[in-house]
Amino acid sequence: MKEDTVHPIDDDLIVRLQAAIDGLPVPAAPTPVLVVRPGRDFAPLRIAAAIGLSAMTLVAALVLGAAIGERRAALSSIPPSPARTADRYGIIVASGGPVVRREDDATQIARLYDEPIHRGGSELGVLHGVSPDGRRVAYWIWGASPPGLGSLTLTKLALFDANSGTTRELLSLPDAAGSGVVWSTDGSGLLVGVGWNSGAASANGPNLARLRTIDLATGKADDVGPAIDSGASGNATLRPLLWDRAADRIVALAAAGNANYATSIVVIDHGNAQSYVLDGHFLNYSIGISSDGKTLAGARTRDFALVAWPVADYAARTEIVPKPGERILSLWWRPRSDQLYFAHDNGLTADPAQWSRLEVWRPGVDSPRVVDPSPSVMGILFRFDGSAYFASYATAFNSLELVETDSGRHLGTFSERIVGTLLLPPR
Amino acid sequence: MHYQVNVIQRQLRAADAEATWTRRYAELRPRLVRALAATVGTYAGVEDAVQEAFLAAIARDDREIANLGGWLYTVALRHMRRTRRREVILQALRFRRPDVAPEIDQAIARIDLLAMLGQLPQRERELLIAKHYFGSTQDEIAAGFRMKRGTVSATLSRAITKLRALEGPE
16 A cells, blocks of 8 residues: 655654754663573573562572582592693673683773774674684674664674684675584684575575584585575574584584574485474574584473483483573573573463573483572573683673582672683693 | 563574565664653653564564555564553552653753653554654554544644644744
């Protein structure tokens, strides 16, 4: 139907009205102090005052926390603690773009890129992967989108080498957008997902996606596996999860239609691609793989259960279905171990929701154990080697506590928004 | 409410591979906040309404939403109306003290054109901004605001005329 036209004099009025609205200030977004890591769930976010915790609960949590923390050492699968090299542990901080610095020194070592100029004050996520040895970081850089992909997408892939302190560009996508990056298990290459718009589909995102490997020694990039096509509408996403070069295996999740939910898992063994369907609406970002590449886990929103399964055998899955009124939406694999950490919340029955406890589970091996009964643990971010994690508490919204994983000992408090960790050369 | 906020934030802060919603949130939230504040004349309740709207959008199939900004604006307005009605009742029953206008609201009053916009009836303000700030079509507005298309057209025309009159002669 024909739209009514606006009188030319009114055009100016409309333009000035638009400018007047654009001139209004925008309060800071309810920004999280921590993004657990790209592709991961991080919990909550309203200011601590909005999360009504009682003093009694806090006192109980502190007492119980001390007691239960001591039991952590009894877990049989805990990997040996690395030497205490706090001065070599680095963090990536979101500060107008990702910035690298030492845990114990606020001096900036490198800025990976500048946050792009965009409308609004909330900082975009930092999509990256840290090499198995922790010394290199591969990361996507935001840029103006190719046609059909919106206004801002991940258009360049770059590498930061902590030993040399240098960055270099690995990949530029003039016609596509990046989606995820993982290191090969031997640290010799990268696996990324790319998506593009065929032109026949919705103009708001990629409707075609595929995986691409990059060999770091030669710089050679190769497409692997089949492309997925979401058809004339809806988005298509392939997010890489594993590249085991020794076993010649690649694992990725596929989302077709609604980009928020993974629809299937793709496993490519020796070049032969197979896939299986995920039922029950798994949140895309919740799905992760264990360090040994054998087990996948994700949050199934149909019943808010935590589900873990062997990579190639979904039928052999094990599940933790929460108690009535509880949900499990947040999970984190501890690096260099088979331990899966996860958090409960009671958002189904409580308003505001509270995070009831942090647990650890070795799927297929033992039952979950509580490692932190605090009702306010909202999210964690492991150091690249799993030796400690940054925890975000509802009771201290603007800071993160660094907690030694094995002992539960608090190592420090941080006030920045930490998005990643790495290993830096000695001073 | 906070449960829903948390759900949204989880989704938006995930920054997963394609970062679709993170990007949309980063791009659209400031526009929505400004537009809603300009529409209702206060920032109070705006952030919650924006979160509610994103929650509703995330739960839907993207394909059903042609103009995401306009759609979010309409949904957020609906939420604000519901909330406002509830607060009026609570205040009448003295269960809740009236909100004190945030200091940031002064920014709206300081911009002449927005001060004039504030003199229009709320429905006219809503439609003006949906049409001319978010680019919603009259059909989309009619569907979103549950009005007849003819009424949308007439309301928009009336609003423009009034706003021009309020501005006075050039």
